[in-house]
Amino acid sequence: MAYRDEQLSEEKVFKDPVHRYVHVRDRVVWDLIATPEFQRLRRIKQLGTTNLTFHGAEHSRFNHSLGVYEIVRRIISNFQDRPHWNKEERLLCLCAALLHDLGHGPFSHSFEKVFKLDHEYFTQQIIVGDTNINKVLERVNPGFSRDVADVIAKTYKDKLVVSLISSQIDADRMDYLQRDAYFTGVSYGHFDMERILRVMRPIEDQVVIKSTGMHAVEDYIMSRYQMYWQVYFHPVTRSAEVILSKILLRAKVLFEAEDFTFKLEPKHFLSFFNEDVKLADYLKLDDSIVFYYFQQWQDENDEILRDLCARFMNRHLFKYVEYTPNQPIDKWMELSRLFVEAGIDPEYYLVLDSSSDLPYDFYRPGEEGERLPINLLMPDGEVKELSRQSDIVEAISGKRRTDHKLYFPKDRIEALTDDGIKQRMKEILYN
Numbered sequence: 001m002a003y004r005d006e007q008l009s010e011e012k013v014f015k016d017p018v019h020r021y022v023h024v025r026d027r028v029v030w031d032l033i034a035t036p037e038f039q040r041l042r043r044i045k046q047l048g049t050t051n052l053t054f055h056g057a058e059h060s061r062f063n064h065s066l067g068v069y070e071i072v073r074r075i076i077s078n079f080q081d082r083p084h085w086n087k088e089e090r091l092l093c094l095c096a097a098l099l100h101d102l103g104h105g106p107f108s109h110s111f112e113k114v115f116k117l118d119h120e121y122f123t124q125q126i127i128v129g130d131t132n133i134n135k136v137l138e139r140v141n142p143g144f145s146r147d148v149a150d151v152i153a154k155t156y157k158d159k160l161v162v163s164l165i166s167s168q169i170d171a172d173r174m175d176y177l178q179r180d181a182y183f184t185g186v187s188y189g190h191f192d193m194e195r196i197l198r199v200m201r202p203i204e205d206q207v208v209i210k211s212t213g214m215h216a217v218e219d220y221i222m223s224r225y226q227m228y229w230q231v232y233f234h235p236v237t238r239s240a241e242v243i244l245s246k247i248l249l250r251a252k253v254l255f256e257a258e259d260f261t262f263k264l265e266p267k268h269f270l271s272f273f274n275e276d277v278k279l280a281d282y283l284k285l286d287d288s289i290v291f292y293y294f295q296q297w298q299d300e301n302d303e304i305l306r307d308l309c310a311r312f313m314n315r316h317l318f319k320y321v322e323y324t325p326n327q328p329i330d331k332w333m334e335l336s337r338l339f340v341e342a343g344i345d346p347e348y349y350l351v352l353d354s355s356s357d358l359p360y361d362f363y364r365p366g367e368e369g370e371r372l373p374i375n376l377l378m379p380d381g382e383v384k385e386l387s388r389q390s391d392i393v394e395a396i397s398g399k400r401r402t403d404h405k406l407y408f409p410k411d412r413i414e415a416l417t418d419d420g421i422k423q424r425m426k427e428i429l430y431n
Contacts, residue, residue: 003028003139003140004028004029004091004140004141004144005379006026006027006028007025007026007027008024008025008026008027008030008051009227011024011025012024012025012030013021015305016063016066016067016070017182018175018178018179018182019067019070019071020085021070022066022067022069022070023070023073026091026094028091028095028136028137028139028140029069029094029095029098029238031136031221032095032099032133032136032137032207033066033098033100035131035133035136036132037126037132037133037282037283038062038065038098038102038120038133039062040283040286041060041061041062041101041104042060042061042062042064043059043060043101043102043109043286043287043288044060044061044105044106044108044172044286044287045057045058045059045060045061045106045287046059046060046063046064046108046176046179046180046183047059047109047180047184047232048060048109048110048182048237048241048244049107049110049234049237049240049241049244050180050184050231050234050237052236052237052240052315052317053211053234053236053237054183054184054186055232055234056183056184056185057180057183057184057372058183059179059180060181061101061104063179064101064175064176064179065097065099065100065101065102065422066098066100066102067175067178067179068097068101068165068172068175069094069097069098069173070175071097071099071171071174071175071193071197072093072094072096072097072164072165072171073094073195074197075164075171075200075207076090076093076094076164078197078198078200078348079202080198082201082202084160084202084203085160085200085202085203088159088326089158089160089161091140092144092147092148092151092161093151093161093164093165095137095144095148096148096151096152096161096165097164097171098204099123099126099127099133099152100123100125100146100152100165100166100172101123102122102123102127102133103119103120103121103122103123103124103125103126103282104119104123105119105122105282105285105286106231106285106286106287106289106290107119107241107287107290109241110241110244110248111248113245114245114248114249114252115248115252115272115275115277116275117272119279120152120153122279122282123149123152124149124152124153125279126279126283127145127148127149127152128145128146128149130279130281131279131283132304133145135219143264150166150390152165152166154166154377155218158205159205159206160202160204160205160206160207161373163205163206163207164207167206167207167359167372167374168360168372168373168374169196169207169209169217169220170429173224174193174196174220176195177189177191177220177223177224177227177318178190178191178225179226180231180232181223181227181231184229184231186227186231188223188226188227188231189223189224189227189231190223190227190231191216191219191220192216192219193220193222194214196209196214196216196217196220197366197375198213199212199213199216201377203377203383204257206227206372206375208375208376208377208383209374209375209376209377209386210376210377210378211377211379211384211389214376214386214389214390216303217374217386217390217393218390218392218393221360221392221393221396222361222392224359225357225359227357228357228359229357229401229403233355234316235320235401238320238353238355238405238407239310239317239318239319239320239407240266240315240317241353242318242353242407243308243311243317243318245313246302246308246348246351247294247297247308247309247312249348250302250304250305250348251266251269251273251293251297252269252272252273254271254302254305255273256273260301260302263301264293264296264297264300265294265297266293267290268281268284268293269293291313294309294312294313295309295313298310298311298313304345304348308348308396311409313358316411318349318351318407318408318409318410319407319408319409320405320406320407320408321405321406321429322353322404322405323404323405323406323409324404331428334424334428335350335425335428335429336350338421338424338425338428339425341421342413342416342418342421342422342425343414344409344412344413348406349408349409350407351406351407351408351414352404352405352406352407353404353405353406353407354402354403354405355399355402355403355405356400356401356402357400358398358399358400358401359396359399359401360374360386360387360393360396360397360398361373361397361398373385373386374386376389383391391406406429408429413426
């Protein structure tokens with residue numbers, strides 16, 4: 001029997017708190033899960049610093065990746081024997097679902113921002129590079145790893161396959177909304193996924209939803225909206241991310257300084273500091289490695305690095321105030337000057353952070369980052385875009401919400417002995 005068709009002697013299952021069970025019968029999938037590159041995802045938190053706000057959010061990218069695989073497995077099981085579905089794409093879909101987050105690093109988005117990285121690029125490099133993952137995929141047939149990478153990059157020729165992994169209603173979102181809601185303990189991310197899976201239909205190059213399932217889709221979109229603003233953009237979580245980013249930035253600045261020597265050489269970060277990141281270096285980095293350095297850097301000779309690491313490790317976070325971008329620039333300049341006078345470096349201790357989300361958008365040809373819409377299959381066979389049928393979705397469609405906050409160390413301000421500077425800082429911050 002060809003490797004791509006090989007089945008395990010009996011089905012393996014992972015007990016899962018969200019989907020009850022994750023079912024594996026394909027030898028290829030089982031072998032992929034066993035690779036070091038996939039097992040690494042056990043050591044990468046799904047939600048980065050969110051556990052400092054919601055203490056249950058300790059789940060990993062490994063959990064989530066299995067969940068996305070399981071949802072896609074159920075979808076294509078429902079697609080069997082339906083028109084427009086190509087059975088030959090089954091294993092490709094399963095592998096792409098399983099591996100779609102393979103390139104995430106520790107504290108993914110903060111890490112990427114500081115070092116100008118892209119986890120999707122590294123996902124593709126792990127899949128097509130000299131890795132155990134690649135060896136498994138190439139055993140299926142030569143070039144199969146490239147097909148998997150193309151699905152994840154959204155460049156694969158069959159857009160129906162791509163839409164299962166990446167669209168405005170895909171397996172990725174359906175898993176992380178429910179999983180993140182479960183582990184954070186909030187109620188916002190729950191929706192009737194089983195109903196949505198039952199009414200999904202493959203049509204040519206897209207997945208559509210039977211119109212009878214419209215209300216389940218509305219619930220899904222509102223769940224996503226609430227999760228972003230109540231969990232993902234929670235200001236306490238963002239405060240931790242701000243400090244995390246500043247730690248990495250400070251470490252990079254110190255590395256580049258000719259007059260500073262680390263007590264503990266940051267060898268795991270060297271290629272990142274030099275902006276020449278090799279795949280092998282990237283794969284060696286996970287949450288535990290980063291935490292080790294942060295723990296050690298609490299005893300470094302640099303006061304700023306010491307303080308920021310102690311804040312992060314001990315959850316001594318920055319406070320925040322709402323900030324309006326159209327506020328007079330002279331107040332911002334004065335606040336920065338007062339921080340300098342008080343001996344508090346505004347580069348690390350006065351940080352403007354913005355959160356922005358577009359909960360749903362219809363198709364806008366030619367726009368950068370355009371999104372394919374969610375389409376409904378009407379009883380007469382016609383396909384109609386969701387916001388044209390749903391008043392709820394129309395109300396939020398195409399409307400970007402942005403939130404700005406200014407983060408600062410309130411304790412440092414309160415400890416100032418110069419009452420004049422302290423009072424003026426407070427006036428600017430709180431008025």
